[in-house]
Amino acid sequence: MLNYERYKRVPVMNYPERQWPGNEIKKAPIWCSVDLRDGNQALTEPMVVEEKIEMFQLLIKLGFKEIEVGFPAASQIEFDFLRQLVERKLIPDDVVVQVLVQCREHLVKRTFEALKGVKKAIVHIYNSTSTLQRDVVFKKDMDEIKAIAIQGAEWVKQYMKDFDGEVVLEYSPESFTGTELEFALDICNAVQETWGATPDKKIIFNLPSTVEMTTPNVYADRIEWMNQRFKNRESIILSVHPHNDRGTGVAAAELAILAGAERVEGTLFGNGERTGNLDILTVAYNLFSQGINPELHLENIREISEVYERCTKMEVGPRHPYAGKLVFTAFSGSHQDAINKGMQAMRERKNAYWEVPYLPIDPADIGRQYEPVVRINSQSGKGGVAFVMDTFYGFKLPKGMHKEFADVIQAISEKQGEVAPEQILDEFNSNYVDRKEPIHFLKAQITEAEEDVEFSTFARVRYMDHGVEKVFEGVGNGPIDAVQKGLEKELDIEIRVLDYNEHALASGSGAKAASYIHLLDVRSGKTTYGVGISSNITRSSIRGIFSAVNRLFY
Ligand SMILES: CC(=O)SCCNC(=O)CCNC(=O)[C@H](O)C(C)(C)COP(=O)(O)OP(=O)(O)OC[C@H]1O[C@@H](n2cnc3c(N)ncnc32)[C@H](O)[C@@H]1OP(=O)(O)O
Ligand SMILES: CC(C)C(=O)C(=O)O
Secondary structure, three states, X not given: OOOHHHOOOOOOXXXXXXXXXXXXXXXXXXXXXXXXXXXXXXOOOOOOHHHHHHHHHHHHHXXXXXXXXXXXXXXXXXXXXXXXXXXXXXXXXXXXXXXXXXXOHHHHHHHHHHHOOOOEXXXXXXXXXXXXXXXXXXXXXHHHHHHHHHHHHHHHHHXXXXXXXXXXXXXXXXXXXXXXXXXXXXXXXXXXXXXXXXXXXXXXXXXXXXXXXXXXXXXXXXXXXXXXXXXXXXXXXXXXXXXXXXXXXXXXXXXXXXXXXXXXXXXXXXXXXXXXXXXXXXXXXXXXXXXXXXXXXXXXXXXXXXXXXXXXXXXXXXXXXXXXXXXXXXXXXXXXXXXXXXXXHHHHHOOOOOOEOOEOOOHHHHOOOOHHHEOEOOOOOHHHHHHHHHHHHOOOOOHHXXXXXXXXXXHHHHHHOOEOHHHHHHHHHHHXXXXXXXXXXXXXXXXXXXXOOOOOEEEEEEEEEOOEEEEEEEEEOOHHHHXXXXXXXXXXXXXXXXXXXXXXXXXXXXXXXXXXXXEEEOOOOOEXXXXXXXXXXXXXXXXXXXXXXXXXXX
């Protein structure tokens, strides 16, 4: 039995005045990517300089205006990377680079050496403030921990004197989620006083869930509590930096925005220590799906995934929101049917809003394709098979034919598992379009008689019967009727055309038409569909009859 009694429950806050549950997110926060620092520090194989540069350029392309480029005082590679950005003039004027550093003098000094030549930088200092870390890591009391933070801000002030660029200070009470709120507030206020923030020279207070310890509502309560109590709130940018230990990093960020956070730090696909950081892409796509401009260029999720996977050597999971290979794929029959109908309704209603069951966004909006939306396996229904035939190949099977053809595919999927669209098309051809034996249509001559004659169409049809060329004739009230009557006599059968449908195939198919004939064998009561394709509509319908006769009788 699990020894759950070893774990302490994190208490909820006694905070009845909370406002955030009634708020609504109406605009994107300021995004700060920490892929090159927090993300990178968590890789088994950290990125080399060229990979970091590729990632940096991706982040710029995506529209990030604040990018944490590393911890330049921590290692030579981190230092060199920032120097490369500066020396190769890779930092656009509208992008602010952020650097992380502990509140230790030699590290602050080295950080400013790395920043030389940067026009504007966010210098991000931090120290751990939680009860546990004070106790077991730092072995310091609250005043001593506060003194570390104040001293850190003072060193930044001191070393920035010889720096030509602009500096914004960011302070993180690291392990905020395990810190007493009054203490977190006190330490932030002290750092602000030391730094001397003003509304024109704001300080960033970044409240991390360094370790996500409980439900995201508690994090939101804590953010709102701080937000309402900071001194000089107008001189502060309130930032959050959620991690994902409980799998609720995205929820924590969203609730924190409701609670007053204006800035969000995170990574692409949530790469980061342990279970990762907040996935910025998911939060941004969530905003987009609510009709809010995410303020990032997220139109090509494939490219983002490709660069990310190449640089980090991590993989995007198949069910990762928005980006995973399977997230726009429906396997089950009822989902496929609903998507099929939803897409059709979108086309007919020309609705300005995207509304398709089971697809919260249009995959095409983010560079995904419709093709993999429906995949066919033994759980799939007739709607899915019809959808594949329509969207992949342009065949609009009549409704009555959906089940008949889906049964053919289901029998295959029960044996082999998933059936790819190409195999579905092959089966469609071999079961219908190419069912040309043993009676094989060759040519027809259709003649219209004078008007006001009851049966006015005359058909003369050449065909092969078990390899022997033959001819029959028939008269009817149209070409299909004439051929049907001729066939009945010729083959000694009794058939009725129950339904007839036709449509043009897409231009790529050489302006052809597809005809679907639903045919009844009167004597046995059996019915089937036949399909014919031709550039000539009459010929395609005759081929459809022959296909159905071959299916019914041979
Ligand atoms: C939650 C986060 O992700 S925070 C960021 C974490 N990321 C990293 O640390 C990656 C880069 N860091 C490093 O490579 C190393 O920590 C270095 C190079 C910066 C420093 O290395 P070292 O000085 O050898 O060791 P270390 O980081 O363990 O520091 C230990 C000392 O610094 C103190 N310290 C740790 N963090 C801080 C801080 N934020 N501010 C001030 N002092 C600190 C510790 O109390 C400890 O003091 P002690 O020696 O008196 O016991
Ligand atoms: C430095 C801080 C913000 C951090 O990375 C964390 O707490 O996770």
